[in-house]
Each structure stands twice: as C-alpha cells, then as structure tokens.
Amino acid sequence: MKTQLHNLFIARVLKITMASILLLSLSQWGIAKDAPIKLIEQPQPSSNNQWARWVLFQVENLPSLQAINKGSLIASEKRNAMQQPLFNPELGAFYTDKDDEEYGVIVSQKIDWYNKRSATSQLGQVDYELVEINNVIQTEKKLSDALLAYIEYSMAKQLLDIAKNQEVLLTQLLNDLKKREAVGDVGHIDAEMAYLSLAQNLQQISLIELRYRNASANLNKTLNSYSIPVQPDASIWVNTIDKNKIAAYLEKGLTVEYAKKQLEQSISQSKIAQLNKKINPTIGLGAGRDGNENTLLFEISVPLNVRNNFSSEYRSALEKVNQTELEMREQQRLLENEIQLALNNYEQLKSRVLSWKKLTGKRLKKSQKLLDRQWRSGDITTSDYLFSMRQRTDTLIANIELTGEMKKSWIEWLLASSQVQSWLSTF
Numbered sequence: 001m002k003t004q005l006h007n008l009f010i011a012r013v014l015k016i017t018m019a020s021i022l023l024l025s026l027s028q029w030g031i032a033k034d035a036p037i038k039l040i041e042q043p044q045p046s047s048n049n050q051w052a053r054w055v056l057f058q059v060e061n062l063p064s065l066q067a068i069n070k071g072s073l074i075a076s077e078k079r080n081a082m083q084q085p086l087f088n089p090e091l092g093a094f095y096t097d098k099d100d101e102e103y104g105v106i107v108s109q110k111i112d113w114y115n116k117r118s119a120t121s122q123l124g125q126v127d128y129e130l131v132e133i134n135n136v137i138q139t140e141k142k143l144s145d146a147l148l149a150y151i152e153y154s155m156a157k158q159l160l161d162i163a164k165n166q167e168v169l170l171t172q173l174l175n176d177l178k179k180r181e182a183v184g185d186v187g188h189i190d191a192e193m194a195y196l197s198l199a200q201n202l203q204q205i206s207l208i209e210l211r212y213r214n215a216s217a218n219l220n221k222t223l224n225s226y227s228i229p230v231q232p233d234a235s236i237w238v239n240t241i242d243k244n245k246i247a248a249y250l251e252k253g254l255t256v257e258y259a260k261k262q263l264e265q266s267i268s269q270s271k272i273a274q275l276n277k278k279i280n281p282t283i284g285l286g287a288g289r290d291g292n293e294n295t296l297l298f299e300i301s302v303p304l305n306v307r308n309n310f311s312s313e314y315r316s317a318l319e320k321v322n323q324t325e326l327e328m329r330e331q332q333r334l335l336e337n338e339i340q341l342a343l344n345n346y347e348q349l350k351s352r353v354l355s356w357k358k359l360t361g362k363r364l365k366k367s368q369k370l371l372d373r374q375w376r377s378g379d380i381t382t383s384d385y386l387f388s389m390r391q392r393t394d395t396l397i398a399n400i401e402l403t404g405e406m407k408k409s410w411i412e413w414l415l416a417s418s419q420v421q422s423w424l425s426t427f
Contacts, residue, residue, distance in 0.1 A: 051232040052427035058223045059139075059146050068138045075131035082124025086110075086117050087280075094288070104288015106297050111283060116275045123268040130261050136418075137254045143424065144415040146222040148408055153219040153228070155404040156212040162396050163205045169368070169389065170198040177382070190382040197386050236427075237407045238350060241343060249417040253335045259328035266324040270317035277310045279303050335416070342413040349406035356402060360395055367392050 059065060087110035096102035174194045181191055220226050250256070284299035371392070375385040414420045 046233075046427070047230050048232045048236055048427040050230045051228075052424045054229060055143070055146060055150070055223065056421075056424055058225060059142050062142065062224060065139060065142050068135050071131050072135055075128045079124040079128040082127075083117075083121040086112055086120065090284075092284070092286070100291030102288065102290045102295075104286050104295060104297060106284045106286025106299060108282050108284030108299060110280050113280050114275050114278050116272065116280075119268065119271045119275055123265065123272060126261060126265045126268050130258065130265060133254060133258045133261055136421075137258065140254065140415060140418060140420045142222070143420045144411050147411045147420070149215070149218045149222040150228065151404055151407045151411070153212075153215040154231075155400055156208065156215040158400045159208050159397060160205070160212045162393060162400075163201065163208050166201050166389075166393055167198070167205060170194060170201055173385075174198060193382055193386060197390075232427075237403075237410055238354070239410065241346070241413065243343075246339065246343070249339055250332065250336055252418065253339070253416075254418040255331050256328070256335055259324070259331040263321070263324045263328050266317070266320045270314070270321050273310070273314040273317035277305065277314055279305065338416045339413075342409065342416040346406065346409040346413050349402065349409050353403050353406045356399060360399075364392065364395060 089107055089109045092106045092108065094102075094104055094106070174191065177191045177194050181188060216226055219228075279302055282299075282301045284297070284301075286297035286299070288295045288297060368389075371380075371385060371388050374380045375382070380388070411420070414423050
C-alpha cells in the first residue's frame with residue numbers, strides 16, 4: 001500500500017512538473033497568451049514614483065506654466081529675426097523731362113561695414129538664453145509652490161483628523177460621565193470639565209477647518225486638484241546633504257546664472273551701441289538712358305554723424321554693464337546666504353524630528369487605550385484623564401507641525417540650490 005501511494009505521489013509530481021514546463025514553453029512561443037496564470041509579473045511603479053510623476057504632470061499642465069513655455073518659442077523667433085541681414089536692398093527709378101529724356105533704374109544697398117549683424121545675432125542668442133533660464137526659474141518656483149501647498153494640505157488634513165477624533169473621544173467621555181453621574185459614581189464637576197473640554201475642542205476644530213479649506217484652495221491653485229491620489233513614503237523627506245557640493249550650487253544657481261547672462265546681454269548691447277557710432281555707407285548701381293545713349297550709374301552715400309554721434313547711447317550702455325555686474329555680485333551674495341540658511345534649517349529640523357520619533361514615537365501608539373483603561377478602572381481622576389489626553393493631542397500636533405516644517409525646509413533647500421525638478425525626476 002505504501003509503495004502504491006509513493007508511486008502515485010511521484011506520478012503527480014512529474015505530471016505537475018511537466019505541465020509547468022509545457023505552459024512555460026507555450027508562453028514563450030506566444031501560444032499561451034490567454035493563460036489564466038501569470039508567470040512573470042511586471043514591476044509596478046512605486047508610490048514615490050507615482051506621486052512624483054503626478055506632481056510633475058499637474059504642474060506642467062498648468063496654463064500659467066504652458067504660457068511660460070510659449071515664451072521660448074517667442075524668444076526663438078526673435079533670435080532668428082536678429083540673425084537676419086540688417087539692411088535690405090532698395091530699388092529706385094528716375095526720369096528727367098528735357099529735350100533729351102533721361103531715365104533709368106538704380107539698385108542700392110547699405111553695407112554692414114563693421115559687421116553689426118554679428119553683434120546683433122550674438123545679442124539675440126543671449127536674449128534667447130535669458131528666456132530659457134527664466135523659464136527654468138519659473139518652473140522651479142511653480143514646482144516648489146506646489147510641493148509647499150501639498151505639505152500644508154497634508155498637515156491641515158492630519159490636524160483636522162486629530163481634532164475630529166478628539167471630538168469623538170470627548171463626546172464618548174461625556175456620555176460615560178452622564179451615566180456614571182446618574183448612579184453616583186462621579187461628581188457633577190467631572191461632567192462640567194468634560195463639557196468645557198468639548199467646547200474648547202469645537203473652537204479648535206473651527207480654526208483647523210479654516211486652515212484646511214485655505215490649504216485645499218491653495219492645493220487646487222498650485223496643482224489644479226483638491227485631493228492627492230497617492231502619497232509618497234515618509235523616508236523621501238529625510239535626506240543627507242553633501243556639503244562638499246555647496247560651492248557648485250553657488251556657481252550653478254539659477255539666479256546667479258541669470259545675473260551672469262544679464263551681464264552678457266549688457267555687454268552685447270554696449271558693443272552694438274559702439275557700432276552705432278560708426279558709419280555704414282550705401283552703394284548703388286543702375287542703368288539708364290540719356291537721349292539716344294545708354295548710361296551706367298554708380299552711387300555712393302556716407303551718413304555724417306554731425307548732429308548726433310550716438311555717444312550718449314554708448315556711455316549709457318557702458319554704465320549698464322557696470323550696473324549689471326554689481327547686480328550679479330549681489331545675487332551671488334544673496335544666494336550664498338539663502339543656501340546656507342536653507343541648509344542649516346533643514347539639518348536642524350531633521351535632527352529634531354528624528355529625536356522626537358526616537359523619544360515618543362512608540363509611546364503614542366497605545367497611550368490612548370491605556371488612558372481609557374486607567375480612567376475606567378479609577379486609577380486616574382477625570383481631570384488627570386483630560387490633562388493626559390490634552391498632552392497626548394499636543395504631542396501629536398507637535399509632531400505634525402515639526403515634520404511639516406522639516407519638509408518645507410527641504411523644499412526651500414531644493415529651490416535655493418535649483419534642484420526641485422531634478423529631485424522629483426529621480427523617483
């Protein structure tokens with residue numbers, strides 16, 4: 001009997017193994033496409049990835065950001081226009097009514113003797129690059145505003161949940177006190193204390209609801225949504241900043257790059273102003289008829305910078321160069337201060353959050369049930385119960401506020417170091 005069972009077991013194992021091999025082979029040859037068993041599962045995007053893609057998609061589709069991006073097309077066409085020749089040829093004709101009629105046509109062309117077209121083309125390229133940098137700055141700002149709105153919305157929602165949960169607990173406590181007061185188990189003062197706590201909680205709920213509505217409206221303003229479909233992991237907000245890269249952030253900061261490009265723009269404008277002081281001759285060639293004779297015409301004209309030599313425009317352009325250079329230095333100074341402040345704020349808040357979690361994280365999980373049990377057993381008075389409940393709520397609120405400020409400081413660091421979009425793209 002044992003031998004028969006053993007043989008039967010071996011046969012079933014072989015049958016299952018052969019069926020699995022056959023199914024795998026068929027799926028590889030495309031025959032088992034409709035098989036109910038999924039042999040290979042495709043990796044699903046993480047919640048962090050979905051959240052980051054959602055934020056990027058929402059912001060990129062804002063009409064305001066699309067309008068900003070249209071500026072690149074406008075700047076591109078302006079750049080193309082500034083690369084074109086500066087002067088078009090002119091076609092002229094003349095006729096003289098006399099005994100021997102004289103008439104003819106002439107084609108004239110102003111000569112770009114000092115290659116002003118090259119300087120204008122360079123200015124057009126700088127103008128285009130300025131628009132491109134500004135678009136990136138505006139995109140970074142839009143993304144940071146959206147992330148800050150998301151953080152504030154998340155904080156307000158958590159605070160509202162805590163306040164409503166507190167209301168439920170206080171209402172239940174009040175009902176229990178009424179029952180115990182009826183049988184003489186507690187005094188009237190206990191119920192009055194519960195009433196006062198409930199009234200105070202109602203005021204807090206009203207204020208938090210106002211904060212939540214404002215946060216929700218700002219979320220819709222910056223992300224075009226009144227809700228968040230997916231939440232990222234809490235770990236994405238706890239990061240280590242490489243302090244060795246601070247110098248690189250200062251060098252490549254968008255505000256400094258923009259100021260440097262403005263300096264290039266003013267230098268190009270000063271070159272054009274200098275070239276405007278110089279003359280561009282006009283040469284013309286034509287053919288005509290003078291009586292019975294053919295004539296060949298040649299004409300040259302040179303403007304005389306007598307009444308206006310454009311010196312004031314040139315001096316103004318030079319002063320503009322000096323001004324933009326000072327503005328660039330100021331931007332470098334401000335960015336250095338901004339980056340250092342954002343770095344210090346984030347590092348300090350992160351340290352506080354980690355310390356808080358280590359100190360009180362596990363203690364809060366079962367504290368409410370422990371309080372309820374102690375109060376019902378008479379180990380603590382109603383006033384002690386309400387005081388402890390309030391302490392617990394304040395601790396939860398402090399955690400939300402502290403963690404939220406840490407998240408906001410992280411976004412401020414990303415904005416100062418021009419990394420908001422690149423950070424979201426890493427998920």
